[in-house]
Amino acid sequence: MKPRNEFEKLVVASNGELTAIGSKAVEWAIRNAVKHITFRTSEHKCTCGDCGEKFEYKGKGKSVRCPHCGHRLQVTDTLKRKHQEKSYFSTLEVIGGLQVQKVFLLTAIYCKGEPMDFYYDEVCRLWLNVKGQGAVTSRLRAMGYYQDSFCFASPIELRNMSDVHLVISDTYTYPYYSVLPELRRNGMKGKLPDCHPFELMKALLADHRMETMMKAGDYKAVEYFIYHLLDLHTCWLSYKVTSRHHYQIEDFGTWCDTIRLLERSGKDIHNAKYVCPTNLKAEHDHWLKKANAIERKRRDMERMEKAKAHEAEFYKNKSCYFGIVISDEDIEISVLDSLEAYEEEGSKMKHCVFQCEYYAKTDSVILSAHDHSGNRIETVEFSLSQGKVVQSRGVCNSNTEYHDRIIRLVNENAYRFMEARRASA
Ligand SMILES: [Zn+2]
Structure with a gap:
């Protein structure tokens, strides 16, 4: 790719000047970026992956120190004789007035009984100038199943920055940096x-x-x-309050969530009383409940507002059926006769009769079936065009033991709806 501006020209020039990585940085990466193992067989015989020497370890610990080379090793119970570890690592350097992060891929090869072998290769360089402009010089990415495979025979040259570059550069960094x-x-x-x-x-x-x-x-x-830059935007001022009060945020994720919940609950998120809680988890759960309740209320109000737009029409179409009551010795089934009655039925029965705007359906009459003390049993939808019940639902849309009886009762009284409609026409 050809440089498209002054910055990229400078990147290309500086890219040509970079020298090889120092041996100290490689030594550091081998110690810190890859896992070191000991091969352990069922007889607790260990072979150090680093120096290849043998020793005994019967303990239950996840790691052990090799008595020969002194390296800390992760105990790996395996009968295999070969093991490979790969990791990216990076260094920070300044060249030609530009900041560069060089990213390397390190491969460690463990063969039982031999000292560890390794090789490394530079994959890409991320460039930055003082103004915050960024660019990447990189080896060519190999096409295929793995996103992060590169052709190591290709040159490191100016290419388009991709997510892969950003993902692999999020890695161990040599602590002696400039x-x-x-x-x-x-x-x-x-x-x-x-x-x-x-x-x-x-x-x-x-x-x-x-x-x-x-x-x-x-x-x-x-x-x-x-x-989490979005959280930074939302929570920055609250964060400043916590640092003024020397409040230690233990869990930033939960804390930022709590700030959002406080905001949704209409609380002052710059008040230390709210943003420096002693028990963060409890506070989080408390405000979650509050915020949800407020949200529910707001939604209910919106829904009722929307419903009110249909109110005149609702009365025009449905009032002729009001007053129809169907009953036997245990059950009473009556027509819902206001928007408020729909809302209450929906919330008590935990179904969608109100949300789904059944009051606006011109073909349906909705009835509530209850016992003679007023305890709700099921909600019934009667279709005027079909002249029969099309659905009847209990709490959370379940069926009750009265289900068939309710449907039978209403269907037997279907003629009353037809009569009411004729009378009003
Ligand atoms: Zn060793």
Whole structure:
């Protein structure tokens, strides 16, 4: 790909100047980026993957130190003789006034009885200037099933940035790094937070909030907000309140959710009383219930408002059936005669007779079947065109023991609906 602007020209020039990675960085990556194992067989005989020497380990621990080379190893119960580990790692360098994150793929090969072997290859470089412009120079991506396979014979040259580049660069970073003076000034020095290095650098150049959190040494906040920018927008002022009150946020996900719930519940999210809870989980659950109740109420009001638009028509079409009551010794079935009656029936019976606007259906009359003390049993839909019941439903759309009896009763009285309609015509 040809450079399209001054920045990309500079990237291409600097890309040609980069030198090979130092052996110290590779040593660090081998120790920190890949898993180290010991092959253990059922007789508890261990073989160190790193040095190839043998030792005994009967313990239950997940890891053990090799008595020969002193390396910490993960105990792997296996009869296999070969094992391979792969991991990406990266370094941060400055060249030609540009920041670059170089991404490598490291492969460690463990053969039982032999010292570990490894190889590594550079995959891509993510470039950034002080203005926050980004570019990537990379090997060619190989087409195929795996998104992150690259042709290692192809040159590292300017290419279009893809999600794959961003995913693989979210990886271990060599702690001896160099960054642009502007990044140092904005708080990037010493130990790095455990998050995407490139995204962190971009954010540090563009967003004073990241700078504030980095300088305050609140790495937990940085690590969370780098991946949740929307939460940062919503919760930033609340976050500032917590840091003024020296409140430690243990679980950022739950805390941000709580802030959203407080906002939905109409509470002041800049008030320490709300944003610095002693029991976050309990507070979260409390405001979740509140916010849901408010939401339900709002929806109900909206629905009723919408229903009111049909009210005149509803009375015009349905009032001739009001007053029809069908009963036997146990059951009484009566026509629902107002929008409020539909709403109550729907909410008490937990079904959709109101939400689905049955009151507006011109072909249907809705009846409520209850016992003689008024306890609801089922809700009945009677079709005027078919002259019979088309459905009858109990709580949550279940059927009750009275189901067949209710349908029979209403169908036997179908003529009363026809008479009522004739009388009103
Ligand atoms: Zn060893």
